[in-house]
Amino acid sequence: MAYEIGIFHTEQQAINAVQALEAEGFSNHAIKVFAKDREHSHRVEAETDVHADELNEITAARDQAGEDGDGLIGIVGPGAGVVAGTYLAGTPSAVGAAPYYGAPAIGGSAVFGDDDSPMESALRDLGITGDAATTCRDAIAEGAIIVAADIGNASGNDGPNLTAAGSAEAVFRRIGASAVL
Incomplete structure (x- = not known):
């Protein structure tokens, strides 16, 4: 389709x-x-x-269910200016300055601004x-x-x-x- x-x-x-x-x-x-x-x-x-x-609503439900596929938990809604979350162990760090797995990440809007x-x-x-x-x-x-x-x-x-x-x-x-x- x-x-x-x-x-x-x-x-x-x-x-x-x-x-x-x-x-x-x-x-x-x-x-x-x-x-x-x-x-x-x-x-x-x-x-x-x-x-x-x-x-x-879809992304919030996926995040709550852990189904968004990016390992980021605790997204603050878009437009909030700062997104804070924690990456799950074993997932790549795609947002913020987290240099290793499981590190806290703070950065731009993960909901709208990231490639994936x-x-x-x-x-x-x-x-x-x-x-x-x-x-x-x-x-x-x-x-x-x-x-x-x-x-x-x-x-x-x-x-x-x-x-x-x-x-x-x-x-x-x-x-x-x-x-x-």
Whole structure:
């Protein structure tokens, strides 16, 4: 499964994108919405029939369950300025100045700022791949809302792009996406 992705800076744009995608024939099951938290997704969910995944909640639940894969425990939420945690023995030190395993780590936002952050890992697990996961992570950190349309395995040809990807891209551009991936 592949996605055409639009990055939007307002909830209204995301709502318009979801409605336009549905008008183009995308089912609500083929549309995914990703936002930082409930504050950024509430209106989208209230005004469309599409569920929004709140990435802060997903990463917090993974962290609490020890499933984020990076060994960092005790992340203070994004935007807090400082992330404090302890690495589990045997995991590589990816954040802060911890020179050996099991050392305390203090550094920038592990949720949004690291190459293999819990946020990016969650996006990858939700189907956003490659550089798009990093771009989406950064946009979400800034408060953007991501709308992704499942385009299957569509590929364009030498003429106009009449595939699902072309339809989704046209919608995202018409609605005013700041980026289309």
